[in-house]
Amino acid sequence: MTETPFEHTIDWNRFWETADADGRAGATPSTHHLTDLLEDFVATKGVPDSVADVGCGPGEVAFAVAERHPETTVVGYDTAGSILAENRKRAREDGVENVRFERATLPAFDPNQKFDLVCCYATLCYVADSETALRTLYDAVAPGGHLVLGYVTEDGRKHYDGRLADPDAWREHDPTFDPHEFARRFRLVLEGKSTLSETAIEDALGTPPRQFWEFTEKPEERWAWDHVPLVWVPK
Helix, strand or coil: CCCCCCCCCCCHHHHHHHCCHHHHHHCCCHHHHCHHHHHHHHHHHCCCCEEEEECCCCCHHHHHHHHHCCCCEEEEEECCHHHHHHHHHHHHHHCCCCEEEEECCCCCCCCCCCEEEEEECCCHHHCCCHHHHHHHHHHCEEEEEEEEEECCCHHHHHHHHHHHHCHHHHHCCCCCCCHHHHHHHCHHHHCCCCCCCHHHHHHHHCCCCEEHHHCCCCCCCHHHCCCCCEEEEEC
């Protein structure tokens, strides 16, 4: 049976149509934890001619790269048609001509082109077959290019379990925390079906991932480098 885009997670079409500002911010950690770090990466590795942001959501990373580097072609991919339409409208209204948005649903990814830089952040946790997703993402990287990944580790899964075990304690940190919604959204992680490690990535791609912290400082938030690390894989 063919897998539907939202079979393993929440309905992202509906989410982006109805979420308030806080909900959107919570679903877009790349805004704060990838955008600037990616610029550090580009400063070290060189400005890429082409970038793919897979699982782009509202396109914060895609727009940031496109606006900072108008010579770079940027493509944002997402499974939710509602957010793609919103991003296309924003690109038109803001006059950002070097970015476009297309539909893709991992683990399948066949963009019919190779990119110098492929990014996938805060997305693999919603994909049941992460091994296939890793391979298709890596296949889209041009020789000499890079794959940038953010993924949930086993320590991250345990942290998520802890939130559900004591939701009242977690509400002291986030008063809007809804354990039922959280459990549905991160079902794959909580069931151990979408947690990764450096070893798992190397086994899937045949190349060991490398830490971002080789050339930039770790974020202050421990979860950003322990529970959801950011790595890059050369091609």
